[in-house]
Amino acid sequence: MRISLEMNIRRLSSPAALVLVLALAVSAVAQTRPIAFQGGRILPVEGAPIERGVLIVQEGKILAVGPMGSTPIPAEAEVRDVSGKVLMPGLVDSHSHIGGGSGVGADGSSPIQPEVRALDGIDVTSSSIAKARAGGITTVNVMPGSGHLISGQTLYLKLRPARTIDDLLIRLPDGSPAGGLKMANGTNSRGGPPFPGTRGKSASLVRERYVAAQEYQEKVARAKDDPEKRPARDLALEQLGEVLAGRRIVQHHSHRQDDIMTVLRLSQEFGFKVVLHHVSEGWKVADEIAAANVACSIIYVDSPGGKLETRDMDIRIGAILEKAGVRVGFHTDDPINDSRLFLRSAGLAVRGGMSRDGALAGLTLANAEILGLQDRVGSLKPGKDADFVVLSGDPLSVYTQVEQTWIEGTLAFDRSRPADHLWAVGGPGAGDPLRPHYCCFGNAWGVIAAANAAAQ
Amino acid sequence: MKISSFLRLLARNPLARPATRFAVPPWASALLMLVVAAPAAAAASPAPATALASPPVAIRGDMVYPVSGAPIKDGLVLIREGRIAYVGPAAGQTYGADVRELCAAVVVPGLVDARATVGVSGMLNQPHDQEQVERSAPLQPELRAVDAYNARDELVAYLRARGVTTVHTGHGPGVPISGQTLVVKTKGRTAEADVLRPAAMIAATLGADATTADRGKSPGTPAKAVALLRAELIKAKEYADKRAKAPEDKRPPRDLRLEALGRALDGSQPLLISVDRARDILAALRVAREFDLKIVLEGCAEAPLVLDEIKASGFPVVLHPTMERSFGTRENLSMETASVLRRAGIPFAIQSGFEDYVPKTRLVLYEAAVAAGQGLDRDAALAAITLDAARIVGVADRVGSLDVGKDGDVALYDGDPFEYVTRCVGVVIDGVIYPGE
Numbered sequence: 001m002r003i004s005l006e007m008n009i010r011r012l013s014s015p016a017a018l019v020l021v022l023a024l025a026v027s028a029v030a031q032t033r034p035i036a037f038q039g040g041r042i043l044p045v046e047g048a049p050i051e052r053g054v055l056i057v058q059e060g061k062i063l064a065v066g067p068m069g070s071t072p073i074p075a076e077a078e079v080r081d082v083s084g085k086v087l088m089p090g091l092v093d094s095h096s097h098i099g100g101g102s103g104v105g106a107d108g109s110s111p112i113q114p115e116v117r118a119l120d121g122i123d124v125t126s127s128s129i130a131k132a133r134a135g136g137i138t139t140v141n142v143m144p145g146s147g148h149l150i151s152g153q154t155l156y157l158k159l160r161p162a163r164t165i166d167d168l169l170i171r172l173p174d175g176s177p178a179g180g181l182k183m184a185n186g187t188n189s190r191g192g193p194p195f196p197g198t199r200g201k202s203a204s205l206v207r208e209r210y211v212a213a214q215e216y217q218e219k220v221a222r223a224k225d226d227p228e229k230r231p232a233r234d235l236a237l238e239q240l241g242e243v244l245a246g247r248r249i250v251q252h253h254s255h256r257q258d259d260i261m262t263v264l265r266l267s268q269e270f271g272f273k274v275v276l277h278h279v280s281e282g283w284k285v286a287d288e289i290a291a292a293n294v295a296c297s298i299i300y301v302d303s304p305g306g307k308l309e310t311r312d313m314d315i316r317i318g319a320i321l322e323k324a325g326v327r328v329g330f331h332t333d334d335p336i337n338d339s340r341l342f343l344r345s346a347g348l349a350v351r352g353g354m355s356r357d358g359a360l361a362g363l364t365l366a367n368a369e370i371l372g373l374q375d376r377v378g379s380l381k382p383g384k385d386a387d388f389v390v391l392s393g394d395p396l397s398v399y400t401q402v403e404q405t406w407i408e409g410t411l412a413f414d415r416s417r418p419a420d421h422l423w424a425v426g427g428p429g430a431g432d433p434l435r436p437h438y439c440c441f442g443n444a445w446g447v448i449a450a451a452n453a454a455a456q
Numbered sequence: 457m458k459i460s461s462f463l464r465l466l467a468r469n470p471l472a473r474p475a476t477r478f479a480v481p482p483w484a485s486a487l488l489m490l491v492v493a494a495p496a497a498a499a500a501s502p503a504p505a506t507a508l509a510s511p512p513v514a515i516r517g518d519m520v521y522p523v524s525g526a527p528i529k530d531g532l533v534l535i536r537e538g539r540i541a542y543v544g545p546a547a548g549q550t551y552g553a554d555v556r557e558l559c560a561a562v563v564v565p566g567l568v569d570a571r572a573t574v575g576v577s578g579m580l581n582q583p584h585d586q587e588q589v590e591r592s593a594p595l596q597p598e599l600r601a602v603d604a605y606n607a608r609d610e611l612v613a614y615l616r617a618r619g620v621t622t623v624h625t626g627h628g629p630g631v632p633i634s635g636q637t638l639v640v641k642t643k644g645r646t647a648e649a650d651v652l653r654p655a656a657m658i659a660a661t662l663g664a665d666a667t668t669a670d671r672g673k674s675p676g677t678p679a680k681a682v683a684l685l686r687a688e689l690i691k692a693k694e695y696a697d698k699r700a701k702a703p704e705d706k707r708p709p710r711d712l713r714l715e716a717l718g719r720a721l722d723g724s725q726p727l728l729i730s731v732d733r734a735r736d737i738l739a740a741l742r743v744a745r746e747f748d749l750k751i752v753l754e755g756c757a758e759a760p761l762v763l764d765e766i767k768a769s770g771f772p773v774v775l776h777p778t779m780e781r782s783f784g785t786r787e788n789l790s791m792e793t794a795s796v797l798r799r800a801g802i803p804f805a806i807q808s809g810f811e812d813y814v815p816k817t818r819l820v821l822y823e824a825a826v827a828a829g830q831g832l833d834r835d836a837a838l839a840a841i842t843l844d845a846a847r848i849v850g851v852a853d854r855v856g857s858l859d860v861g862k863d864g865d866v867a868l869y870d871g872d873p874f875e876y877v878t879r880c881v882g883v884v885i886d887g888v889i890y891p892g893e
Contacts, residue, residue: 237628256484302822303614305579312609314521315893335781336814340791341826347876398829425830428761431787 010049016057034058035409036073038320039083043395046379050296055087057386060408065380083413086400088360089379090138090407091342092367094297095277098128098141098142098339104181105144105151110204111195112209114243115235116152118142119169124162127423127430132157132339136389136402137332137367139170139377144185146253149196149206153239154251155179156371158387160407170373170430178373181243185262186309203262210270213240217322232447240308243272247371250274251297256308257281258399264292273338275370279321280313285325295370298362299337313364318362319353328358340424348398354372360395438440469859482712490812499616510887512536512555515866516546517563523835524857525844533563533850535864538887543858556889562873564838565858566865568619569820570774570845571728571754571807573628575605575612575640579816585609588628588810588850590635594666594674595688597716599635601626605647607640611817615808616642617893618819619880621653622856624849629661629730632681633688635726636716639849641865643885652851657728657752658720660685664734664785682739689747692717723750727784728774731784732757741769752848754807754869757789760796772803772848775840777823778830779808792846794827798836806837820845825874836873868892 009272035057042053044065046433052073056063064071073079097104106113122142132140138159144151157168158177170178185202189195196202216237223229242248250267252274254260260276267274279296282289289296298321306311321328330345332338337345354362368378376385387423390404402424405413415422422430460530471798513535518525521541532546534555542549578585587604588595594657605625606612615623626637636697639653647654660666666681668674676683695714699707719725729740744751753759754774766773773792782789797804806827809816820841828837846856854863871878880892 269504302815302819303579303611303817305611306581306816308580308582310814311580335783338779338781339582341779344826344876349879351879396877398876399823400829425791426782426788427756427790427792429790430790431782 013276019064028217034057034063034074034077035438036077036079037082037087037390038068038073038079039081040085040087040390042380043086043088043360045089045360046381047308052083053087055380055388055445057409060386060410062314062380062382062386074270085403086391086393086395087380088391088395089364090377090389090405091136091340091363092273092329092371092373092378093132093137093334093339093364094141094329094367095143095299095331096132096140096334096339096388097145098132098140098334099123099126099157100128104142106148109194111148111189111205112150113148113152113236114150114181114209114239115182116144116157118144118153119165122155122157122165122168124165124168128334128339129159130413130420130423131164131430132334132342133405133407134415134420135332135338135342136391136413137339137342138387138404138405138407139371139373139411141180141251141331141371143180143251144182146182146188147191149183149185149189150209151182151184153179153248153456154182156373158385158407159405159412160410161412162311163412170376180251180384181239182253183250183263184417186253186255186259187307188253199259201261203266206266207269209236210240210244210266210272213244213269215239217241217244244321246273250371251277251370253277255280257284259309260285261288264288264294268292268293278333279317280310282326283314283317283320284312286320286326289321290324290326293368295329296321296365297329297331297370299331299333300345300352301336314378315348315352317352318349318358319355322354322358326433327366327369328354329370330362330364331367342394343400344392344398345401347398350396356396363395373399412441413440458513460509480717485538505698506881508790510538510769510889512541512551513884513887513889514551514555514557515563515868515884516557516559517562517868520563520858521565521838522858523839524566524859525640529645531563533858533864533866535866535887538864540849540858540862540864543860548625558868558882558884558889560868561871562623562869563858564619564867564869564873565842565856566863566867566883566885567619567621567630567821567841568843568849568851569615569620569625569808569841569850569858571809572623572625572807572817572820573614573810574623574625574808574817575607575609576601576625577628577810577812577816578606578609579611579614581813581816588634589629589630591631591668594631594668594684595629595633597633597658597720598654598712599627600634601636601638602647602651605638606638606734607644607646607650612642612644615819616644616815616883616885616890617875617880619821619869619883619892620819621865621867621885622846623808624656626656627659627664629659632666632675632685634659634661636725639851641885643888652854655719655725656849657726658716659730660727661730662739663731663733665730665732667701672711673822678733678736678739686746688713689717689721689743689749693721693747696721720749721747723756727751728754730754732776732789734758734761737762738765741765741771744769744771753839754811755786756793757786759793759802761804763796767800772805773797774807774848775804776828777807777809777818777820777821779818791814791826791830792832794812794837794840795830796833798832803844803848804840805848806840821873821880825876828874 038054042050052068104118104121106116143154156170219231276296349359365378368374388410393400515533520528534542573588577588627635637656643650649834692714696718731737824837824841843856846852866884869884882892883890
């Protein structure tokens with residue numbers, strides 16, 4: 001049985017079958033009729049809350065947001081009553097390891113491997129992706145780990161219903177997949193040779209490679225269109241060049257205040273755009289971070305410690321950075337925190353003194369900015385992607401459930417469906433990779449039937 | 457897979473050498489105070505004077521939840537000489553000027569964590585402060601947590617500042633028998649000064665989490681772990697029989713290991729068996745039947761699959777943290793299991809458990825909160841970290857509810873304790889006032 005199923009899945013890779021499966025998987029993308037969600041409390045994040053509002057979406061984009069009564073609803077629209085619910089932008093997680101975790105980044109051969117791409121390591125059948133959708137996450141930055149100074153290219157994903165990684169990509173105008181570059185300093189990226197043994201050596205190795213990247217860029221520029229003069233392609237230096245040119249943001253793991261200052265120093269020296277991640281001791285150098293105009297992606301862990309660098313972690317970090325004028329986003333670092341409970345970060349931020357508006361932005365717009373995707377996601381604004389969540393109540397309450405997650409106008413998670421409920425709370429089967437029938441078919445026989453139909 | 461192994465793959469070297477600790481500079485503390493008006497964190501505050509010297513304390517709450525009885529609006533808890541002297545409506549009650557008065561929106565019993573490793577697995581997560589598992593042999597019931605508990609680990613004070621006043625802590629899961637647990641107040645003085653029960657249970661583990669991958673070592677499989685445990689229990693039984701029946705000159709020499717297991721056999725110090733897979737839960741119940749043991753089931757991620765068997769056994773469950781990571785033997789855990797146990801009528805408590813990375817300790821308040829958020833009745837959620845936990849760990853005569861005569865252990869909050877945005881504003885243990893978070 002298992003063998004025949006696998007064979008049939010393999011047969012699905014014929015072009016005809018592919019078309020069929022894609023049609024089934026992402027059929028709702030071609031949603032041309034507008035949908036109006038009316039009567040709910042809307043938290044647009046950009047702009048004041050709307051007590052009884054209307055959100056209108058069409059063809060994957062937001063058409064209009066406004067108060068009920070004064071916001072015209074197109075006559076042809078499908079109207080959905082969401083009275084009593086709360087609507088807010090789809091959550092953006094700026095640092096996660098969903099989709100397989102350890103296979104995503106560099107290996108142990110060297111501390112600097114910018115040529116490695118998360119794109120080539122993510123497993124879209126991992127249940128962690130379904131669980132993230134259940135937590136209301138619609139956009140996520142999947143990162144390689146922090147065990148290297150440079151552990152590879154991160155990948156920004158939209159958590160659409162997906163069969164392959166291509167279904168999840170966010171494309172830049174030139175067609176390339178959007179993502180950042182993961183860097184780390186402090187103790188995680190240290191070790192025996194060829195890894196650095198000290199902080200000074202760590203910074204020195206990074207500096208050396210960025211200087212090499214500058215020289216490589218100059219050579220390429222001097223060669224102009226002459227292939228004879230062009231240096232041999234170097235995938236690692238090409239990527240650092242992308243960073244130097246401002247086309248790729250450095251997403252930098254850093255805990256201790258001195259390590260944070262080193263990140264700021266390197267970013268100023270080479271002129272690259274950087275976001276600080278974790279930033280456990282960021283409250284000690286909040287003014288310096290603010291002066292450097294660097295955003296922070298922070299995590300709320302339930303107790304300090306667990307590793308030396310996080311012993312001074314404090315729940316007031318978000319509030320302190322906010323007061324200093326730093327843009328603050330939150331992350332799950334899934335599996336450190338569970339993607340299904342990402343809303344909780346905002347609650348804990350407010351517990352630690354952060355403003356409510358700042359905390360909601362920390363789940364959405366601030367993270368969109370951290371990823372450079374603020375023109376597409378992070379707030380409910382006409383023209384942006386129709387990514388939003390329907391909540392049972394206030395986003396900061398422990399009693400609130402994510403009831404629905406909509407991505408580009410498509411319902412990607414619905415807690416009232418038993419299969420989705422499993423991803424939301426767990427239970428037998430929730431630890432397994434997704435079976436094909438979860439994404440596209442009612443059951444496994446449907447996969448076989450579709451394959452047989454395609455083969456005829 | 458354990459979280460640490462997973463993360464070690466992610467972060468190649470997460471547990472590196474110790475680094476110098478950077479003290480909080482004065483300006484930073486000032487900044488913290490500016491941001492949050494609440495009392496400064498008491499992470500390292502010295503323990504106040506003993507309870508005996510403490511003046512009476514009157515705690516007024518807009519809502520007082522005794523847990524053993526109905527909630528009281530505008531309630532009062534009066535503590536004299538470290539014990540609760542009155543619980544009821546505040547109206548009509550008077551007390552002298554010597555009484556220290558505390559007020560809060562919500563007043564509950566000091567929280568009881570039914571299973572932790574705090575004080576034994578230290579905050580820094582460096583080899584020198586990790587005492588939760590001794591791996592020199594698979595079964596070491598002679599090890600006592602009271603000899604390993606560091607009352608002054610910063611995480612003990614961290615939990616206290618958020619309302620936890622009693623913890624059942626000790627050796628962790630990871631080997632078939634890791635040692636004896638203790639029940640202790642979170643006053644942060646010494647094990648002797650703070651202890652309620654110095655030898656509460658014997659911590660055991662069955663299933664894949666009890667095994668080792670090292671060649672030549674046992675147990676390498678879950679079945680072998682059960683075999684080792686059964687063999688040891690038989691030995692302990694024979695030892696106890698011989699000690700009891702043989703004439704004085706023919707008694708076997710004292711064996712601390714077998715004596716400890718003897719207490720598991722006679723029920724005075726039950727086995728706390730950590731099991732998550734349905735198969736392993738059933739194995740624990742099978743061993744309990746064979747030796748007529750009284751046990752406490754711990755973890756139980758797959759409890760919903762063997763609910764009838766657990767119910768029939770009559771044994772209580774110390775359920776895994778609600779936000780436990782769903783990996784390895786716990787891959788099938790559900791955030792709704794507490795509700796399932798509740799509906800089935802199985803006595804249970806919620807634990808903070810053991811973490812080998814971050815967060816180094818969980819907080820039972822947060823774990824019960826998420827269980828309540830996922831449908832567990834709020835009263836049951838509060839009981840799972842107070843009275844029900846106290847009953848399971850054998851200290852309900854002292855703590856777990858607000859009743860006259862019980863210890864003066866109270867937690868004060870500025871709102872619904874389960875809400876993320878609520879803060880703990882103060883804690884009282886044996887009538888001694890400690891700051892909140």
